[in-house]
Amino acid sequence: MTTTTGTIDPAARRVPPFGGVNTTVLRIELRRMLRNRRTIIFTLIFPAALLLSFGGQSGWDDKAGLGNVAAYILVSMSLYGAALTAAAGGSMVALERSLGWSRQLRLTPLNPVAYILMKTLVALVMGALAITAVNVVGAIQGKAEMPTHIWFECAVVTLFCTLTFAALGVFVGYVVPGENAMQILGPGLALLSFLGGVFIPLDQYSDVVRHVAYWTPMYGVAEIARSPLTRELPWYAVVNAVAWFAIFVVGAAWRMSKDTARV
Amino acid sequence: MTTTSAVRLEGVTKDFGPAHQRVHAVRGIDLELQQGEIVAFLGPNGAGKTTTIDMVLGLSKPTIGDVSVLGLEPRDAIARGLVSAVMQTGGLLKDLTVRETVRYTASLFADTEDVDTVLEKAGITAIGDRKVGKCSGGEQQRLRFAMALLPDPALLLLDEPTTGMDVEGRRAFWSAIREDAALGRTVLFATHYLEEADQYADRIVLISKGRIVADGTGAQVKAMASGRTVRATLPDAHQDLLHELASLGGVDGVETRGESLIVQAKDSDAVARFLLTRTDARDLEINARGLEEAFLSLTDEGDDA
Incomplete structure (x- = not known):
């Protein structure tokens, strides 16, 4: 048997840089998200529609921190939209795993950590789109007023706050496999938003409800996202945000590691 | 010139589960495949075929023993595009087109074949713009095959490769495989089509209850069970x-x-x-x-x- 001509020299083969992540993959992943009608409705249309219906309530021009109430509502709605989008993106990690796509990817040089980072990046880009959509609609509506640099600060802080919900999406995606995850995440996030003072300010609730609200996951990030505008940030809001982020990340990692039996 | 074995398993065992209800999926396998061989991995369900293939792919680690692929750690061989596999369980994204799926996969390798060439080779150029979810089982299997060909692998693992293909598809598939093996590619395929093993493999490795029970040409295996x-x-x-x-x-x-x-x-x-x-x-x-x-x-x- 001759083995000289045909054999492949392992030393001649290279390993791709960045664990396999590249612009082609990122482009295709983003295009996938944008082609998904459900994602578009959740990301771009729903939060903007909420802004239009909530943002015009009486007293919209009252002062709130460095801007007005309409600005306060604008930041809240963009947080809600971005959180929903990030959660949807997170739940896709679990969905792709249940479909066996992650296993298929394990047959390529793509590093599993690089895969999660890539998904996070895509979720952030989608979150940024959601935030932009709400802000553009808010600007067109013309009611929200705050200094320009505050608009940007709020948008950037909001974007990072959405990472919590990307982790929540991964976690819920594993607990409720398949495409049902969004059926839970959608109403769930709406409920948490009510409780966390995203849709209605907490001081309009009774004492009991308000004390429960301080412990829920939307409360902390909402306070943080609005803090450039309100110039107020209670210490327990920061503790809340950090704690829930940690809980969701640990929960997602725990479910993921339980699932590695067949990758 | 010295040649490295395409696959080498030494004293490999694999157990699953907690101590009190341990499942011994693989109970001690020694196996060496030479480059350019086409080997059928034959055995009933639960024999340990897929568990063994998973270890060759680095998807799981042996409980005891060593696995090397072309002299490298399995994961390292995969990162260099030396090993490809068409697995039954490997899922596809329904919302991507056939061409997007191949481009996606191609971009992950450092060195890769041209996307169009591979689509052509797998016979799916015509359905390149079709969504994967709209493809038949046989077409999806060809797509997986196309993805496996991308890095020009030295070792190709196939788990029940022709499931869902019609007779014509199966014949075309095997003639493509044989052509590549002639160029030095090693092929290890798990199958329950015994006829397929006999017809296309140079060597049949029969596995049962986590052990190799026969290893030889189709004729030799038949003679063993005279x-x-x-x-x-x-x-x-x-x-x-x-x-x-x-x-x-x-x-x-x-x-x-x-x-x-x-x-x-x-x-x-x-x-x-x-x-x-x-x-x-x-x-x-x-x-x-x-x-x-x-x-x-x-x-x-x-x-x-």
């Missing part, structure tokens, strides 16, 4: 007669299917003599066993061990 099948028409064969038959020397198995009686035996003459002189059997036929019977007889032996 013996013949005796068939006869025998209405109303009652239990006593079947017991008497089973206790004849060299009889491996007796079964009835309606009016037919089928006896597996090393000494077919004794069985024939018994049937023709002591019973009303007629239409008696004696055949050498096909690979399927050889397969069953070897894996049954594993049961007793």
Whole structure:
């Protein structure tokens, strides 16, 4: 048997840089998200529609921190939209795993950590789109007023706050496999938003409800996202945000590691 | 020139589960594949085929023992695009098109074949713009094959590769595989199509209950399970007669299917003599066993061990 001509020299083969992540993959992943009608409705249309219906309530021009109430509502709605989008993106990690796509990817040089980072990046880009959509609609509506640099600060802080919900999406995606995850995440996030003072300010609730609200996951990030505008940030809001982020990340990692039996 | 083995498994075992209910999926396998070989991995469900393939792919680690692929750690070989696999369980994204799926995969490798060339080779150029979710099972299987060809792998692992393909597709698939093997690509395929193993593999590795029970060419494996099948028409064969038959020397198995009686035996003459002189059997036929019977007889032996 001759083995000289045909054999492949392992030393001649290279390993791709960045664990396999590249612009082609990122482009295709983003295009996938944008082609998904459900994602578009959740990301771009729903939060903007909420802004239009909530943002015009009486007293919209009252002062709130460095801007007005309409600005306060604008930041809240963009947080809600971005959180929903990030959660949807997170739940896709679990969905792709249940479909066996992650296993298929394990047959390529793509590093599993690089895969999660890539998904996070895509979720952030989608979150940024959601935030932009709400802000553009808010600007067109013309009611929200705050200094320009505050608009940007709020948008950037909001974007990072959405990472919590990307982790929540991964976690819920594993607990409720398949495409049902969004059926839970959608109403769930709406409920948490009510409780966390995203849709209605907490001081309009009774004492009991308000004390429960301080412990829920939307409360902390909402306070943080609005803090450039309100110039107020209670210490327990920061503790809340950090704690829930940690809980969701640990929960997602725990479910993921339980699932590695067949990758 | 020295050649590295394409695959080398040394004393490999794999257990699953907690201590009190441990499952021994692989119980000690030594195997070496030379470059350019086409090897069939044959065995019943639960024999340990997929577990072994997972370890060669670095998807899981052996409990004991070593696995190397072209002299490298399995994950390292994958990162260099030296190993590809078409797995039954490898999922696809329904919302991507066929071409997008191939481009996505291609971009993950440092060195890769041209996307169009690979689509052509797998015979799916015409459906390049179709969504994967709209493709038939056979088309999806070709897509997986296209993805596996991208890095020009030195080792190709196939788990039940032609499931869902029609006869024509299967033939085209195997002629493509043989062409590549001639260029030095090693192919290891798991199959339950025994005929496929016999027809296309240079070598058959038979695995049962986590151990290799036979390893050789199709002819050698058949010879290992030497013996013949005796068939006869025998209405109303009652239990006593079947017991008497089973206790004849060299009889491996007796079964009835309606009016037919089928006896597996090393000494077919004794069985024939018994049937023709002591019973009303007629239409008696004696055949050498096909690979399927050889397969069953070897894996049954594993049961007793």
